[in-house]
Structures are given as structure tokens and as C-alpha cells.
Amino acid sequence: MTDAFENQSQDNLETSLAQVQNLLARMRLAEENAYKQGGAQQDPTEDLVRTRNLTDLQRKLEDLHPADIAYILEALPLDERRLVWSLVHAENDGEILLEVSDSVRESLIQTMDKAELLAAAESLDTDEIADIAPDLPRDVIEELLTTLDAQKRAHLQSALAYPEDTVGALMDFEMVTIRADVTLEVALRYLRRLGELPDQLDKLFVVDRVDEIIGVLPLKRLLTTDPEASVAAVMVEDFVKFHPEDEAHEASQAFERYDLVMAPVVDVQGRLIGRLTVDAVVDYIRESADADMLSMAGLKEEEDLFSSVWHAAKNRWMWLAINLGTAFIASRVIGGFEGSIAKLTALAALMPIIAGIGGNSGNQTTTVIIRGLALGHITQANARQLVKKEIGVALLNGLMWGSVVGVFAWLLYDNLALGGVMALAMLLNLLVAALAGIFIPMTLERVKRDPAIGSSVLLTAITDSMGFFIFLGLATLLLL
DSSP states (O other), rough: OOHHHHHHHHOOOOHHHHHHHHHHHHHEEEEEEEHHHHTTTTHHHHHHHHHHHHHHHHHHTSSOOOOHHHHHHHTTTHHHHHHHHHHSSSGHHHHHHHHHHHHHHHHHHOOOOOHHHHHHTTTHHHHHHHHHGSSOOHHHHHHHHHHHHHHHHHHHHHHHHTTTTTTHHHHHOOOOEEESSSSSSHHHHHHHOOEEEEEEOEEEEEEEEOOEEEEEEEHHHHHHSOSSSBBHHHHHHHOOBTTSSSSSHHHHHHHHHTTOOOEEEEOOTEEEEEEEEEEHHHHHHHHHHHHHHHTTTTTSOOOOOOOOOOHHHHHHHHHHHHHHHHHHHHHHHHHHTTTHHHOOOOOOOOHHHHHHHHHHHHHHHHHHHHHHHHHHHOOHHHHHHHHHHHHHHHHHHHHHHHHHHHHHHHHHOHHHHHHHHHHHHHHHHHHHHHHHHHHHHHHHHHTTTOTTTTHHHHHHHHHHHHHHHHHHHHHHHHOO
């Protein structure tokens, strides 16, 4: 049922995008026709068509959720994005800015004046303002702080004080607290008086007179237990809590492990200062996955799909430069065996096989290691066993696939010795790939660098260079 709903939702979203693009195309066609007329008098019919298209587009946008509008904006080129953004109701500006990617948010903010930015930010909760604050101009943040009430200002300053990848940067301040000495009936009356409850609320936080959290009361217990029972008798005293300095990825693992919907955030004295919710954790996981994907592809930062050619090129330069350097190293390895290749030209045709399979095998190992590091499964106690296991996998794959390529080379070139060299070179390069796939990400982790950044580039450099060196070196020693 869930998959069917998700597919239907995605289909509806893509349909809405197609409808918006169709309206924009009709408007563009009308403008092109008007331009072709040159100095001729403007046809009133064309003005009417353009006005109708604009009205239809605005009406369509009014029917969409802010998150759906954000999706559409990310899929539009800059000029069309600005037009659609200008038609969005101002009351939705804040929610849309919150939903779009960082790079698209930057392009939208550039089109807004100070008053519009202040109005958009003021429509958000303090934790949501903190999410978009890094993209807002400094003068807007300063004026915004003066317009908020004392409590919201304190909350915003608190959220901005924590690094991006910590619990403090993700927590919000919409909490419902109760005392342990009241009955469940009193707690229920209190909730009814509140009227509107925070999102993702599955428990109440039980605090003492100095706001130190002493337990949590799940709503399920509140609704199913005798109303005359006291909160102290029903509350859960063994619960998961976080500190604002805790790393966000560790908190996300805890949410997955314990199936949490929300959890309290406390200071060093144990006083309740906020809460962490599953929607904030899911957003963090998605953004982290996107960042890791971009990093593994060698992109320095998130890139707007329709950013300028200059900006996109600069974003991709760093790892291209590194790739170029590693390619020169590999070429010099090959250059050192020019004489061998000249005597046995089959070497030139076969050596990419050794390097290519080594690179693929190493990437598999690296992926497993990076995932293990991210989940916290790799420790000093099990690292040695992990190395043995990956070496074993490399030996087995090397023996099996080395035999395959060896037989292939033997049959292709009618040279049994060449087949043996291929098989041995494959085995040795898969061992090199396994060791590189293990130690590159683990070394990056040890020096406090993201293992996902650069691992694939360094691995490819090693497996290519060593693959060429091992194969050509063995061929020189044993065949020539």
C-alpha cells in the first residue's frame, strides 16, 4: 500500500511539473510570435492569451503544496524559475525556501528584497529559520533578531550556535511538558486546552521544578491507562536522550535502532532544552546521502541543475585536476615498459582488463568499508578480522576470475605463458585493490576526513598504476 501511494504521489508530482512546463511553453511561444511581429501593433488576442496563461499558472501554483512547488522550481531553468517564483503567494515563500535545495534557495534569495526575506523568515519556526539562515544576508539576520520576541530570539541564537552536523542544529523547541505529581486525567485536560499539538508528538516530557527531565509519558499509555493513575506511576524512566553537542549521524542511527519518533535534548545539567524529531532526522539523512554521492563523484558542493556554465565548471575542477595528475602517473608507469609493449603488442590490449577489474573490486570493498564506518560497526577490536575477510574475498575472486582471463588470453593469443601472467597479475592486483579499499577510507576516517570524499579517486589511481606495473612487470620478467 505504501509503495502504491508513493508511486501515485510521484506520478501526480510529475504531472504537475509537466502542466507547469506546458503553460510556460505556451507563454514563451506567444512572446516569440509577438517578437516576430516587430514594430507591428500588438495583437490584443496575444495579450489575452498571455494573461490567461499567467492566470492558469498562478491558479495551478495555488493548488500545490509548498514542497511540490519546491520540486518544480528545482526542475526549471533560471528564467522560468524566476517567473514561477514571482507568481507564488508571499505567504508560502518561507516554506518553499525551506524545502528547496541550498543551491536553488540561493538563486531565489537573489531575486528578493530585504522586506520579502524578512516576511518569509518570520513565517517560519525558529528551528526552520536556523536551517535557511546560512543563505540569508547578514543584515537580514540582524534585523530579524530584533523583530523576534525574547524567547524566539534566544531559541534562534541557540540553534545558530551549534555546528551544522550536531543535534543542536537539528532540534526544535515545540515541546509539551508535564509534572510527575499530576494524574493522567489532569494531563489529558491540559492537552485539550492546548488545542493544537506539535507535529511528531508521541510522548510528553516529564520534568521537575527546575526543568530537569525525569521521564517520558508515551501518548499510548496516557490514553489506555486509568485516568486516576499518576504520571509518576506510568511514565518511562529509561529513555533515549541527546545532548546538543552530539553528532547528528549518531543520533540518526539511534532513531533507526530504537524506532524513535521524537526524543528530548538536554543540557549538561539534564535540563530539557529542545527535542529531536524523526522528520528532522530524515531530512538530515537525505541531505547527507546527497552530499556523499556528490563527494564520491568529485563535486565540491551541491550544484544547481541549471547553474551557469562557469559555476558548474568551477565546482568540478578540483577532482578533475587530481584525476589528471593520477592519469599522468599511470601513463609514466606504462611509459617505463614501452620496450616490452613494443616486443609483445598483446600487452597493450590486455593491460586495461587488469586495471579495470581491480578498480571495480576495490570500489566494492571501499563501499562496504565506508558504510561500516558510517554505521559505527568498524572498531579496533574487529578491524583485523575485517582485513582478513576482505583479503580472503580478494584471493577467491583473484583465483576464479584470474583463471578466466588467463584462459581467455591463452586462447586469444595462443600463448600459455601470457595466460599465466594474466592470471597472476589479476590475482595480485585484486589483493592490492582490497588493501587499498580498506585502508584508504579508514585512514581518512582516522585523520578526521570524510571517507566518502576522495576515496574512489585515490583507489582508482592505485589500482590503475599498480595494475599496469604488476602486469607489465611480470610480462617483462617472465615473457621477454
